[in-house]
Amino acid sequence: MSPEIEKLLVIQDRDKRLIQLEQQLVRIPAERVEIEERAKAAMSRLDELKLKAKLTEAERKQLENDVGSKRTQIDKWRSQQVQTKKNEEYQALAHEVANAEKEIFKIEDKELDLMERSEKLATEIKAEQQVLNDVNAQAQRQKETIGKRESAMKEEIEKLKAERAALSATVDESFLSRYERIMRHRQDVAIVPLQHGNCGGCHLQLPPQVVHQAKRSAEMVTCEQCGRILYWSGEYEPAAEHASR
Numbered sequence: 001m002s003p004e005i006e007k008l009l010v011i012q013d014r015d016k017r018l019i020q021l022e023q024q025l026v027r028i029p030a031e032r033v034e035i036e037e038r039a040k041a042a043m044s045r046l047d048e049l050k051l052k053a054k055l056t057e058a059e060r061k062q063l064e065n066d067v068g069s070k071r072t073q074i075d076k077w078r079s080q081q082v083q084t085k086k087n088e089e090y091q092a093l094a095h096e097v098a099n100a101e102k103e104i105f106k107i108e109d110k111e112l113d114l115m116e117r118s119e120k121l122a123t124e125i126k127a128e129q130q131v132l133n134d135v136n137a138q139a140q141r142q143k144e145t146i147g148k149r150e151s152a153m154k155e156e157i158e159k160l161k162a163e164r165a166a167l168s169a170t171v172d173e174s175f176l177s178r179y180e181r182i183m184r185h186r187q188d189v190a191i192v193p194l195q196h197g198n199c200g201g202c203h204l205q206l207p208p209q210v211v212h213q214a215k216r217s218a219e220m221v222t223c224e225q226c227g228r229i230l231y232w233s234g235e236y237e238p239a240a241e242h243a244s245r
């Protein structure tokens with residue numbers, strides 16, 4: 001293997017890791033959003049329950065007021081009863097009082113239902129508050145983990161870039177620019193080993209002449225299909241051996 005290829009392989013190794021790290025870094029904002037969304041969802045479930053509880057309480061309060069005004073009305077009718085001298089009017093008032101008392105019973109039944117609902121809601125609110133606390137605590141931990149992961153990745157990227165720069169300085173410029181062109185184009189690997197006479201990148205069966213050239217490693221050999229740089233990794237190549245004879 002030519003020394004240039006050897007150096008480029010090391011550069012490629014750093015580049016592969018760099019690509020991997022950049023891809024992971026790009027996903028981090030989405031991970032953060034997902035965590036925020038979970039916390040927001042728990043918060044809105046709690047808000048919804050609290051609103052329900054508030055409306056239930058308002059409804060109960062309204063019924064309480066209704067009962068209050070009916071009782072005031074009953075008191076008025078009763079004092080009118082005391083004052084009246086007409087039997088008919090007295091009976092009419094008695095009838096009104098009885099009706100109003102029946103209505104009060106009905107309203108008080110509804111009030112009891114609402115009180116029960118309020119109690120249930122209070123229990124649900126307590127449970128949901130606990131869920132929210134847990135979600136928030138978990139979100140906090142996850143955000144810290146992501147933050148640590150992010151800075152570790154950024155640190156590694158800086159280190160890799162520095163290593164890469166130092167290595168690049170020792171490689172023949174035309175080789176390096178060729179490598180970089182292929183890398184930009186391919187986005188995965190630019191230098192691949194020969195695998196049983198095939199290109200290690202696109203798996204094209206290579207002509208024996210190309211295999212032979214790569215073995216001699218006198219010049220840079222590329223795959224005619226994918227354009228990647230080929231190198232001989234030292235494996236036994238019966239087909240190529242035979243063909244080159």
Ligand SMILES: [Zn+2]
Binds near residue numbers: 202203227228
């Ligand atoms: Zn290829």
